[in-house]
Amino acid sequence: MQCKKVTASREKLLDPAATEWSSIPGESLTMAATPLANQPSEYIKASRDERQIGKVKSLMVQSAHNGSEIFFRLTWGDQEADTKITDNNIFPDGCGILMPLNGGDPPIEEMGTKDFPVNAWFWRADFNDKAHNTVARGLGTTLFSEKCPIQTKSLFGQGAWAVVFTRPLAVPDQKEETAQLAAGKAIKVGFAVWEGSNGERAGLKSFSKEWRELTLDA
């Protein structure tokens, strides 16, 4: 996957509907259910059917940077936006970007390990575009960092969600909490989507199965 170097302004790229995105290359990823056998809860394993998990089967990912900030635009089809927890049995839509926190090859389907943590950028429809920056060291260990260097902007229309994430490439004061990126370098990335109407939350989601190599233009 390519992260294209662009000159468009931050304001433009942060807008999921901006025309600038039409000239940025993207890739359509096949999404699959997270493995039920790995769920860190016997209850979840006993009460779910893997075939019912991961309602979103395909995700379009585009990426660009302007030398100081990186942008991702995630788009996927959804008949209805689930934006608020209006009752106990209602769950909002969400999406996330995953990358190794300090490089290496952490297992993507296990959300990293103690020694090889992963960094997730997490957007949920009920967060009012206040993204979460999280670190995980294994399944069910995700913790939010207090300071979040990520910004998101989302848009729902014509049966699709479009969510843009942006973050400075380098965040030197949060090295323990968020992955450090640089132009000309490659990183591993993974993606996840939660379909709220399907009761998807926590580890119940669709994901991109394996790491993808994302090369940032020099």
Place this chain on the structure above:
Amino acid sequence: MAEQDAAQLQLQKEQRAKQLAEEAKSIKAKLRYSKRQVAMVFDLNKCLGCQTCVVACKTLWTRDEGMEYMWWATVNTQPGKGTPRDWENMGGGFRDEEPEAGKLPVTSDFGEAWEFNYEEVFFGGKGNSVHLQPSGNPDWGPNWDEDQGGGQYPNSFYFYLPRICNHCTHPACLEACPRNAIYKREEDGIVVISEERCKGYRFCMEACPYKKIYFNHARVLSQKCIFCYPRVEKGVAPACARQCPGRLRFVGFLDDENGPIYKLVKKWEVALPLHPERNTEPNVYYVPPISPPRFDADGNIDESKPRIPTAYLKYLFGDKVEATLDKLKAEMAKTKAGGKSEILDTLIAYEWKSLFGPFTKDPAELEPRKV
């Protein structure tokens, strides 16, 4: 070759899943572990349905935003649909040690926290023309079917069932949480939810067969009865127990051989858990209600049949309920004949503080918390 590789990969995946399951199991065992266990016994023969426990809890713990609809302590009329409505038919718990799927109770099952027209009636000069009433058109609430009960006149019957979180020895909620946010306190076995770890995913709410977990919509996390642990830590009984005018809520450690809990549950076996078939091993126990006799077709008293069908009590408290009721009746016969019964004396609780085991301290004597 490709087939072999695929088979190999599948095997590796399965082995890894097994390994992960083992790791998760050992974490859960630690979260479940406690050195001691606090417990309560509710004597259903004494509960008068006054709801004082319910209000004591509400006043102390669930007044903040997002907690309006929460009633960690409830009292419902049995037979009845209970709180949340129909909770007994929502699944959860364990069968043959396997977790069973449960349903998420929705807000209308609990009943909204109604707004009343206090201003208008009490201060708006309309006291003689407008009734005090909730806004909207409520059709269910936490005590909606109060005193309806079951049976046909003249053999109608009901009793009250107070409920809190059961602080189970094998909590389904703890087992369900994918974030390990729920644990038993090592010192007293009280089940608590870490508000730092909880992300409001509500698997606990699904898995709890007693439906005693509440989702806080304002804070997007789950909350539940905490057995008043800040009071317990200071030697004060939980508010629901101390405020109970009926003297029916016993508190103490399950292993304290001199305390009322041990005696009622272990020694005399006159207190039973609710729906033991859910296999969570609750730590709230009930002295089952003794029935008045039935009337026969001619209106005469028929001592041979209890007014409350035994099958219904078995449904609630398991097969042991018959033996328990027989024991209680035998004790009553003993005192009727002029004898003494330590069991009945304990249940009567002549001395108020005898209800509370080691938790007899008056909360008014505590240092006020510095804010």
